[in-house]
Amino acid sequence: MSQKLFVSAQEVAEKAGVSRSAVSRTFTSGASVSPKTRQKVLDAAEALGYHVNHLARGLMRNESGIVCLIVSEIGTPYRSALLRALTQQLQNSGKIAMLINTDRSDGSVDLALRQAIRYRADASIILSGLPDKSITDLCLKNGQRLVLINRDDDREGPLRINLDDEDAAARIATAFVRAGCRKLAFANSQAGTPSLMARERGFVAAAGALGLDVIVERFGHTGYESGRAVAQQLLTRKERPDAVFCATDLLACGFMDAARHQFSMSVPDHICVAGFDDIEQASWSSYQLTTFAQPVDMIAHEAVSWLAGDAARPENPSVRLHADLVWRTSIRGG
Amino acid sequence: MSQKLFVSAQEVAEKAGVSRSAVSRTFTSGASVSPKTRQKVLDAAEALGYHVNHLARGLMRNESGIVCLIVSEIGTPYRSALLRALTQQLQNSGKIAMLINTDRSDGSVDLALRQAIRYRADASIILSGLPDKSITDLCLKNGQRLVLINRDDDREGPLRINLDDEDAAARIATAFVRAGCRKLAFANSQAGTPSLMARERGFVAAAGALGLDVIVERFGHTGYESGRAVAQQLLTRKERPDAVFCATDLLACGFMDAARHQFSMSVPDHICVAGFDDIEQASWSSYQLTTFAQPVDMIAHEAVSWLAGDAARPENPSVRLHADLVWRTSIRGG
């Protein structure tokens, strides 16, 4: 590739009639340059189309400005909303996002973290899956910060951001009971993600405390189709439930659609439905789903500000955020 | 930051008892190393947790392996689906995606491209917005490849991937007519994106050729709420349309919801609806939307394989892909 190379600080220096260090200092905040030379450099840089090489800068400073986002199922409403918030806020704080898609095999989170190390990312934010301990240790040892979102892991070192899933589940249980429901069900996927399991656990426990049993049904992976499948299971029983808490809004949408169009049931008259995430579709008038809002902006804020801050950081940082209940019409009363 | 630095090739070399070049060559495909030293190096690297520094490698090779994805409205179903396909295929071909969110101001696409230059990205793929000519020229001059997806721009140099929007619009017009519709409408946003305008233009033209007028209504930006707003406009007219082609599935979902729940109309009995993109929600049983499928995997494939290929590339590369009509129940007949 003998293509024209990028213009370097050397060339700018020559054009501006100053030393290369002057150029470097012009583009380094907090460095000592006189306004006069600074202007000369800026002019020359503009004329030549010079841009600091962040690869080289990262090499020198041992700080690349890159933050890896490790995600699966990017196309999903909740994931993409979180992605949006994260990239936005990372950019605001001068970082840049590297996106790694882990839809493939199972060890791919580890592969992704390896990639993050290769590019000397300052940090990695994991939205899906859970990496092996050996690899997270490697990251931490190399000074790479780690954030786990909704992973609910108990390992030391990374920042762990979680929601009050169990508490939310308890709140929705009482809401169901208050709406007059007595035959509760929980719709889950088979993903077994910590946060999904926490919701299930919390719901079953809270219902138990209220003296009610819960029919738990799990199917496939966490999407619309699984919601339909679970509806198939739950609504062909002798005794249909009169309230179902779906681990996820996508499951809830699938469930509602099946209940209405396949079983001719009315929500909330025949059955109350609640979800989790507050994806955009939950507010669409076909669903009007009562659900818990993932505070994506706050999650992103917590993550990014923790990355930015180099103040004394606790040994084992952990944040638990509150999921607000968004009340719509998929539950009676309110 | 006096934290333990990453382990370097030097340390691996010492541990393995070879020269630093041997280490480098071990991790460079196509380099000449004897199997014996290679194994010694690999063992040492594994033991020390060594990973090639891609920043430094990129600096030397003048090829970073980074591809910038420049996107706005990441949370949107179509965008995130495209993002998924692109990251997937980029990773398969050994590249890595850098994600830049341009939701902010208007000049932010230019800012994003500047960022791409700073990180010496090998290429940038633009999914939203249109950069200034001066900045794309700068990219091209520096040997950075450029891909414009659905931008329909006529500038030279970048690869432009577009769909046959106008033809698709014509196909749906005849489908409407065949379904017995005579009062056609087109629902658009005010974004004015080339592809959206092409659909509008094509629909109006095709309808005209069939001897029919089209009521065109535009509102806000390209989302669900705008679909509702357009429905408000169209369905309070003296003469309601009996078929509406929405520039986007999101618009169509909003339109359908308003038509049904606010105007108590039945789709497709009272009004036929079609969309564009084939987002996941279009297949949900609440919508069952007839729409055109964006061939996201094929788009991603075209983009990525063009980036990978260094064969003789045409002066002014352009690809036009076909959007398949996905027939569901939002149009009568079929």
Add this chain to the structure above:
DNA sequence: TCGCTCTTTGCAAGCGTGTGCAAATGCTGC
């Protein structure tokens, strides 16, 4: 064993940047 060829290895230069250090410059007050 000796040439010959082919492979492997180490040396050293270079990629584009940041930054400590010492020299140079500018400024102030006498």
Add this chain to the structure above:
DNA sequence: GCAGCATTTGCACACGCTTGCAAAGAGCGA
């Protein structure tokens, strides 16, 4: 004009890697 000081500037080295080049080693037929 000059000492004293703060600010600016240039030099040179470092960062971790790739790669051309020449030297060293391996393999082989006679």
